[in-house]
Amino acid sequence: GQSLEQPSEVTAVEGAIVQINCTYQTSGFYGLSWYQQHDGGAPTFLSYNALDGLEETGRFSSFLSRSDSYGYLLLQELQMKDSASYFCAVLNQAGTALIFGKGTTLSVSS
Amino acid sequence: ETGVTQTPRHLVMGMTNKKSLKCEQHLGHNAMYWYKQSAKKPLELMFVYNFKEQTENNSVPSRFSPECPNSSHLFLHLHTLQPEDSALYLCASSQDLGDGNQPQHFGDGTRLSIL
Numbered sequence: 001g002q003s004l005e006q007p008s009e010v011t012a013v014e015g016a017i018v019q020i021n022c023t024y025q026t027s028g029f030y031g032l033s034w035y036q037q038h039d040g041g042a043p044t045f046l047s048y049n050a051l052d053g054l055e056e057t058g059r060f061s062s063f064l065s066r067s068d069s070y071g072y073l074l075l076q077e078l079q080m081k082d083s084a085s086y087f088c089a090v091l092n093q094a095g096t097a098l099i100f101g102k103g104t105t106l107s108v109s110s
Numbered sequence: 111e112t113g114v115t116q117t118p119r120h121l122v123m124g125m126t127n128k129k130s131l132k133c134e135q136h137l138g139h140n141a142m143y144w145y146k147q148s149a150k151k152p153l154e155l156m157f158v159y160n161f162k163e164q165t166e167n168n169s170v171p172s173r174f175s176p177e178c179p180n181s182s183h184l185f186l187h188l189h190t191l192q193p194e195d196s197a198l199y200l201c202a203s204s205q206d207l208g209d210g211n212q213p214q215h216f217g218d219g220t221r222l223s224i225l
Contacts, residue, residue: 004152030208030209030210031210031211032210033210033213040218041218042114042200042216042217042218042219043153043200043202043216044216045213045214045215048210048211048213050210050211087152087153090210091208091210092155092166094165094166095207095208096141096158096160096165096166096207096208097143097155097158097166097207097214098155098210098214099152099155100152100153101152102150102151102152103152
């Protein structure tokens, strides 16, 4: 089967750096995606890694190691507005849709 | 502003009622999805449509009945629901199936409460 594991909660202060880890088990791996969801809102796409290495997009970076079935989302210069849930996701076995982890709730305080 | 619009935003219904959730995407995408999001659980994939044809039913009970009249509209018809069906129902779309580099765009969801 497929599964994704990520921490349930992370807390940090403004200006700090936070790393949210994700380990996955899946057959036919295509890549690892990250989504952000604010309370009561729609999940929104953050990043996608198909190859090993680090992808940087502004304050957010995402890393993938295919050999370790592991990736992480790195959030730098944290702001209050970054308080949200973050989900890692992989394509399902049929390759038709995303399967999501349980999500990591990030709380940023001043 | 989201390119995927869901209505209603909130719905309260009794177990014997029949209601429908509506999703419309304005992005010209070919694939549409229904997900269920319950507290403390990951988003659960329910149905997948590609060019208005159902390609996946993820073992969803028959009291949930999807309908996709065209690539822009997706409905979820509900009847004889159970209290455990109370959740946030999210619709999503993507340009095509099976490409993680083409992100799924989500609507804000319908918060469903079953009395």
